[in-house]
Amino acid sequence: MLTFDYNNMLAPRLGGRGIDPASLDAMAGRFREAHADTARRREAGEIGFFALADANAVVDEIQTFADGQGQAFSNLVVLGIGGSALGTIALRTALLHPLWNELDDEERDYYPRIYVLDNIDPATIGPFLDRIDLGRTLFNIVSKSGGTAETMSQYLIVRERLQAAFGEDYRRHLLFTTDPEKGVLRALAGEEQIPTLPIPSNVGGRFSVLSSVGLLPAAMAGIDIAALLEGARDMVAKCETDDLRANPAGVFAALQYLADTERQAPIHVMMPYSDRLRDVADWFRQLWAESLGKQRTREGSEVFAGPTPVKSLGATDQHSQVQLYVEGPFDKTITFLSEADFGPDVPIPSAYEHHAELAYLGGHSMGELLRTEMLATEAALAQRGRMNMSIEIPRVDAHALGELMMMLQIATVYAGHFYGIDPLDQPGVELGKQLTYGIMGRPGFEQARAEWEGRTPKDDAFIIR
Numbered sequence: 001m002l003t004f005d006y007n008n009m010l011a012p013r014l015g016g017r018g019i020d021p022a023s024l025d026a027m028a029g030r031f032r033e034a035h036a037d038t039a040r041r042r043e044a045g046e047i048g049f050f051a052l053a054d055a056n057a058v059v060d061e062i063q064t065f066a067d068g069q070g071q072a073f074s075n076l077v078v079l080g081i082g083g084s085a086l087g088t089i090a091l092r093t094a095l096l097h098p099l100w101n102e103l104d105d106e107e108r109d110y111y112p113r114i115y116v117l118d119n120i121d122p123a124t125i126g127p128f129l130d131r132i133d134l135g136r137t138l139f140n141i142v143s144k145s146g147g148t149a150e151t152m153s154q155y156l157i158v159r160e161r162l163q164a165a166f167g168e169d170y171r172r173h174l175l176f177t178t179d180p181e182k183g184v185l186r187a188l189a190g191e192e193q194i195p196t197l198p199i200p201s202n203v204g205g206r207f208s209v210l211s212s213v214g215l216l217p218a219a220m221a222g223i224d225i226a227a228l229l230e231g232a233r234d235m236v237a238k239c240e241t242d243d244l245r246a247n248p249a250g251v252f253a254a255l256q257y258l259a260d261t262e263r264q265a266p267i268h269v270m271m272p273y274s275d276r277l278r279d280v281a282d283w284f285r286q287l288w289a290e291s292l293g294k295q296r297t298r299e300g301s302e303v304f305a306g307p308t309p310v311k312s313l314g315a316t317d318q319h320s321q322v323q324l325y326v327e328g329p330f331d332k333t334i335t336f337l338s339e340a341d342f343g344p345d346v347p348i349p350s351a352y353e354h355h356a357e358l359a360y361l362g363g364h365s366m367g368e369l370l371r372t373e374m375l376a377t378e379a380a381l382a383q384r385g386r387m388n389m390s391i392e393i394p395r396v397d398a399h400a401l402g403e404l405m406m407m408l409q410i411a412t413v414y415a416g417h418f419y420g421i422d423p424l425d426q427p428g429v430e431l432g433k434q435l436t437y438g439i440m441g442r443p444g445f446e447q448a449r450a451e452w453e454g455r456t457p458k459d460d461a462f463i464i465r
């Protein structure tokens with residue numbers, strides 16, 4: 001089980017800058033409402049990600065694919081963006097490298113390499129597709145909506161290359177992961193007989209890491225997806241209580257909400273002290289930002305809610321960001337992520353005994369130093385009255401990742417309730433999408449194009465060339 005320590009968020013440790021424990025306890029009633037509302041929305045089928053933890057049939061289907069057809073490929077290339085990419089990247093960074101290190105050469109050949117193309121920069125896409133051996137590659141097109149411009153443009157390029165190389169056999173290199181009913185990707189799968197995996201319709205992109213979106217690439221890479229879901233199940237069970245102080249996701253959400261609204265600290269830095277956990281912070285950034293950054297409440301009144309998530313990395317960013325965190329404005333909280341057991345550690349040799357500035361390092365290890373630096377940063381922040389909290393997982397493995405990611409997803413839903421907004425929608429992203437469609441000439445978006453042309457004339461006086 002993970003350990004969540006929030007002492008350094010509270011007034012007893014931080015003096016007047018911390019949150020009064022009484023304020024946290026005063027959230028107990030609102031938390032019971034948030035918990036009941038979440039249960040009601042789960043029951044009504046509006047929130048689907050909790051149930052992913054129990055989707056054992058999907059695990060079997062995915063594992064069968066990964067162990068069977070999947071083994072014909074040396075590369076798996078995921079085409080997706082946002083929630084269709086970030087969870088997979090986080091799992092790959094966390095779980096693949098340790099696994100990879102333990103494999104011998106023959107075993108390494110058994111598992112395909114996992115690539116995620118989550119941008120549309122031609123300088124990346126062109127050379128990547130020129131280099132990769134198409135004959136040994138499976139392309140997994142991941143899009144909940146099935147219509148995202150970035151993903152679909154990548155798909156069109158890949159499809160043309162596959163057809164040019166393999167004719168009608170191009171299908172063998174494609175797997176769509178999309179909504180079970182809606183969207184053009186689903187329609188294409190039917191028209192062209194391309195195999196698919198479903199993303200349950202009540203699971204939004206940023207909550208989909210434990211669906212086939214994250215599970216298929218994970219299984220192909222040899223990650224233990226059953227353990228991932230077991231960890232998630234353990235966290236769901238832990239969060240079944242409506243007693244705020246016993247519910248880790250509830251306390252996480254309540255403290256961040258209080259930091260923002262009572263302590264004017266709307267910036268939420270997530271700082272793993274672990275290379276393997278670094279992309280969990282990136283995945284969380286979308287989850288927190290897209291879910292909570294909202295103009296309107298669920299009832300429709302204006303609110304302009306939303307903390308700003310920031311990703312950081314220890315110890316690297318101690319030498320880039322920590323000066324600001326320790327002495328800058330009191331506008332942020334820091335959440336540390338760490339692992340209790342780094343696995344095989346790297347000892348630091350004893351040398352230069354006559355130089356005290358170096359001699360103290362000898363006899364310790366890199367893991368010890370990294371951990372010490374985190375504890376020291378936590379203490380420095382607390383001494384200066386800066387709110388921080390820490391989540392420690394026992395070790396970086398599939399079970400722990402399942403627990404951690406489920407906790408952060410549940411916390412996001414609770415936080416949405418506290419802010420009075422709907423954490424499941426993202427209306428603000430739509431405007432930019434519509435303007436893109438208009439500018440690119442998609443039929444039906446002429447109005448968007450006209451608005452863009454009407455609003456974008458620029459004054460040369462404000463441009464330096």
Ligand SMILES: O=P(O)(O)OC[C@H]1O[C@](O)(CO)[C@@H](O)[C@@H]1O
Pocket residue numbers: 081082083084142143144145146147148151205206290426429
């Ligand atoms: O999976 P899709 O539908 O292609 O969407 C990708 C991403 O685009 C968004 O809709 C908007 O950024 C995200 O919510 C989503 O994760």
